[in-house]
Amino acid sequence: MTVTEAPPETRPVPTRTRKRTRTQELQGVRGLAALSTVAFHVWQQYYVYDAAGGHPPVDNPHLAALLSLEVIDLFFVMSAYLLTLPYARAAIDGEGSVRTGRDFLFRRAIRILPVYVTAVLVVWASRNPTLPGDWRDLLEHLTFTHIFDRERIFYTLGPTWSLSLEISFYLVLIAVGPLAIRACHRLTTRRARITACAAGCAALYTLPLVWISLAHYVLGIPHTDWPVYFGPQARFGGFAAGMGLAVLLVAAEDRGRLGVRAATALTATAATGLYALSYIAHATGPEGFWRTYYHPLAALLWFALLYAILHNSVQPRWQGALRARWLTAVGLISYSLYIWHEPVMLFLYDTGLLPSEHSKSGFPLAVVIVTIMALLTATVSYWAVEYPGSLLARARDRRGRSRDFYGS
Template sequence: MSDGGVPSAGAGTSTSSSTRRLELQGFRGVAALSTVVFHVWQQYYVYDARGAHPPVDNPYLGALVSLEVIDLFFVMSAYLLTLSYARAAIDGDDRTRPASDFLFRRATRILPLYFLAVLLVWSLRNPSLPGDWRDLLEHLTFTHVLDRERIFYTLGPTWSLSLEIAFYFTLVALGPPTIRACRRLRTRRARVALCTAGCAALYLAPLAWIAVAHHALGVPHTDWPVYFGPQARLGGFAAGMFLAVLLVALGDRARLGTRAATATAVATTAALYALSYYSTPENTWHTYYHPLAALLWFALLYATLHIRGTAHPRWHGVLRTRWLTGVGLISYSLYIWHEPLMLALYDTGALPHSQSAFPLAATLVVAAGVLVATVSYWAVEYPGSLLAGLRDRRGRPREFYPAPGPEPMGEPRGEPEPAVR
């Protein structure tokens, strides 16, 4: 998802920052495409008296397609947005933006496209007013993640944007006090320890919530607000925050060689697949899927961002391919539009309804989604992001029409400009 709100910022490492930026963009592309295929997979499930039947009866393929990547978006987003706070807290490099400016820039990145999509899709699905006004209100205020019935209405995948918004406010609430507390500490080690403890607390609190909800209260996994709300999913952001703290703390130390980075990437990818394969509703792997996945994505991103020297593993080359980074660039638009597009194609018969047609359907939705997302990016998302230019580097409103200074003595006045009608 952009990220669903994931910024297109650099990784902030001291070497090859542009390459790291491309690799993160490649990850966005992989995650966005995986999300599209997963939702097509869900669309082609068949439910009857005997249970749920996937479009392809192959548990190995099912585990691959169902490997959720939303936690990757969360970890990347938190990592990138926490970097400036981590540098300020640990090294005193205070270049963080004021909270109001940070939130303003996030709003210009997310809201124009999101509000347009919500209003358009809701209007098409509610042609007679007042329609489901509560659904519209909740989506416009990012509170639909707290509604068990409407959490997946209008734009199903955008429940994750509610968590992004919650994280933004968490970051601006905790970041400045943490920086002030770190400035009172004499040693760098103490500052790193304080930041690490904060990240650990933010990770463990949702873990405790999940444990109590599942084991003590017996809340089923289908009670979506309990397990999808910010109180349960902030751990993914905490993992990304700790990644920022760790990389700032280490600097050029403890960098991985290409072999170690490749081994780490292979091991974490295999672990992510195993987690998906062994996860079934209500078992331990399913209950703690997202906190565990966040740790594994953390390890994979560490192996991507913290490599010794200028040589790169071969798998980095895949992430830097132009077509994949291109998909990463439009990933937020693709995340927003792919589900309503898929449903429209399915309902009008443009997609075949037979389960055996899943591969064809996935290909068609990906192709149509990328096309629509490309148009959306250049027509809506990119122009909307330019609104950030309304503020200068210090967060103050930019003066586009400065008042003219006093005219030098003795110079003749020019002819007045004609009035514009």
């Protein structure tokens, strides 16, 4: 959808320097997050359970806090930031244009579906060798509704419950984004437009907090009722934080950026906060306050960390490591890695190709083996399925219209 121009008296002068999205740095962050996810799920796989309860593979609470620092909220914040950025620029400054809802969903579909559908069909078929099998599990995964099934939410491809939330966010964005643009065009000052957008993001962030409080403290629903605490009504805070980050960075495009010291200090504070939150949340138990509100709080800390990376005038030296070729290469295949790492891990474990969980070196060696095999699988998946699927974007022009490749 092409954005309607603002009235001449309120139209911003196009002298503002467009902020770079720092693609390489975000790719590096995405790569680190994907590798962290692999290690976390190997950690979960190597838990030992007996009459006394569950025992982690390494009895070290500090290591447990580091490995259990769930990065799913980082993925949500990053995704929402990147996808909201055009809407924020159009709403606040009247610049550029946003895609139609149909074109937006088309491009998201060719980004997500080829690898996802391939993996679902392969994994489901391997676990259901005789028909009809668990047809409901297959149907729910193909329609992204397994997030609402308490029994099957982690079936087939366990980590893909998060994709159900991504789909929910896409639908919210294409519904709310154009409305926000129209509403902001009625406001005569840039400050008013920024305030309106920020207030909308804050409202979307607050709603999951209200839901979690109601579910946990009023209705007494336990944390094991997965759809209650994993559904969009509980986890949308990460997306709202990413939307808020897009608004903040557009608002600050013509303002002074963080210096090296400020960016380093903010990064260190956010990283320390994330580690402390993970440590305290696991120490106080699954029904404690910090665990109950872990994800909304983590989203704010990831918000701060990404702000430090994206809005600095001169990058601290350590941030240059995010542009390392090996790390950005992992970031490039991170979606395929996220999809395939769990079935790869379970295949290796079930066929006895991973060391025993009772061995002292079992867990670290398993991390190495699973990471290597998952990276190899993800590389093949990216070049054989994901990249070719992305080429379908060429079927539409910049305005979202179908290209006529055979016209006279």
